Amino acid sequence: xxxxxQKTAKTLxxxxxxxxxxxxxxxxxxxxxxxxxxxxxxxxxxxYEIIYVDDGSSDATLRELxxxxxxxxxxxxxxxxxxxxxxxALTAGLTAATGEMAVSLDADxxxxxxxxxEMILKHYEGFxxxxxxxxxxxxxxxxxxxxARFFYMFMRLMGVNLIYDHADYRLISRLAxxxxxxxxxxxRFLRGIFPNMRFTPGIVHYKREKRFAGxxxxxxxxxxxxxxxxxxxxxxxxxxxxxxxxxxxxxxxxGLVFWTIFTKIQGxxxxxxxxxxxxxxxxxxxxxxxxxxxxxxVGKIYLEVKSRPVYIIKESxxxxxxx
Ligand code: UDP
Ligand code: MG
Numbered sequence: 377x378x379x380x381x382q383k384t385a386k387t388l389x390x391x392x393x394x395x396x397x398x399x400x401x402x403x404x405x406x407x408x409x410x411x412x413x414x415x416x417x418x419x420x421x422x423x424y425e426i427i428y429v430d431d432g433s434s435d436a437t438l439r440e441l442x443x444x445x446x447x448x449x450x451x452x453x454x455x456x457x458x459x460x461x462x463x464x465a466l467t468a469g470l471t472a473a474t475g476e477m478a479v480s481l482d483a484d485x486x487x488x489x490x491x492x493x494e495m496i497l498k499h500y501e502g503f504x505x506x507x508x509x510x511x512x513x514x515x516x517x518x519x520x521x522x523x524a525r526f527f528y529m530f531m532r533l534m535g536v537n538l539i540y541d542h543a544d545y546r547l548i549s550r551l552a553x554x555x556x557x558x559x560x561x562x563x564r565f566l567r568g569i570f571p572n573m574r575f576t577p578g579i580v581h582y583k584r585e586k587r588f589a590g591x592x593x594x595x596x597x598x599x600x601x602x603x604x605x606x607x608x609x610x611x612x613x614x615x616x617x618x619x620x621x622x623x624x625x626x627x628x629x630x631g632l633v634f635w636t637i638f639t640k641i642q643g644x645x646x647x648x649x650x651x652x653x654x655x656x657x658x659x660x661x662x663x664x665x666x667x668x669x670x671x672x673x674v675g676k677i678y679l680e681v682k683s684r685p686v687y688i689i690k691e692s693x694x695x696x697x698x699x
Pocket of ligand 2: 482484
């Protein structure tokens with residue numbers, strides 16, 4: 377695409393959250409840098425910065441990042457005071473980004489950086505948010521594939537607007553980035569926040585690779601809490617479900633009353649144990665379940681009301697002003 381001229385070419389920020397990624401840091405740095413340099417050469421972009429956010433790693437990640445920042449001015453580093461999680465780390469990087477457009481990318485090279493080119497072209501066509509969508513899931517284990525499918529199905533059922541098979545690989549325009557900063561929620565589910573902005577989505581398909589090195593930071597436990605986060609942050613449907621179920625229970629109970637009167641009149645009412653005890657357990661269970669759901673939302677509200685900072689920056693390197 378050497379036809380892209382200097383006038384339309386924009387500056388690009390690439391944001392990479394890193395948590396215990398010492399094994400991949402240099403690889404992702406090398407691959408990205410040569411790719412972005414080639415973009416500059418063919419004037420696809422005017423300039424770039426790569427923002428690495430160290431999310432409180434306990435390995436040598438931060439040390440390696442510092443080395444990179446010393447040798448390359450375009451490599452900027454944000455060091456958080458501890459482990460805040462993937463979404464807060466991403467938020468820290470996006471907030472600090474100075475480019476006219478920004479791409480977020482995982483450190484492990486599962487999202488091949490080469491797809492950024494198509495994302496930029498899509499953006500130049502006029503899309504404010506371009507979502508990276510994975511082509512297939514053949515790399516995944518059966519379990520991951522199954523749970524992922526279930527996750528998207530369930531989210532749709534709950535009325536949460538998500539882009540199917542899109543993780544956190546996306547390009548955002550400066551306009552969307554500025555608007556993003558107005559989303560103040562402490563409970564961060566970026567995959568829900570961006571579609572919530574309603575910009576017409578641009579889609580770029582890419583083949584998701586295997587993790588380059590190291591292991592996943594999303595074990596099943598974290599995956600589950602991520603899903604709960606997504607639902608309770610973007611849908612009130614579970615709360616409404618309590619009303620719907622309660623209503624049907626009420627109607628059924630009403631029917632039962634009429635039936636009881638009817639059998640009483642007929643004179644053949646049977647003194648029943650089951651008819652008393654079974655509903656007792658059932659409704660007890662339903663009530664407990666919904667108290668649980670309710671607590672989930674109350675907990676969310678609790679966190680939002682306190683509105684604690686989403687992340688805390690300890691140090692930053694190569695930024696014009698200290699963050
Ligand atoms: N990550 C992070 N903080 C965390 C967990 C993960 O910054 O607490 C980063 C991690 O370094 C990676 C990205 O988030 O760049 C996605 O994590 P991972 O690749 O382990 O997740 P998976 O691809 O297995 O879902
Ligand atoms: Mg990964």
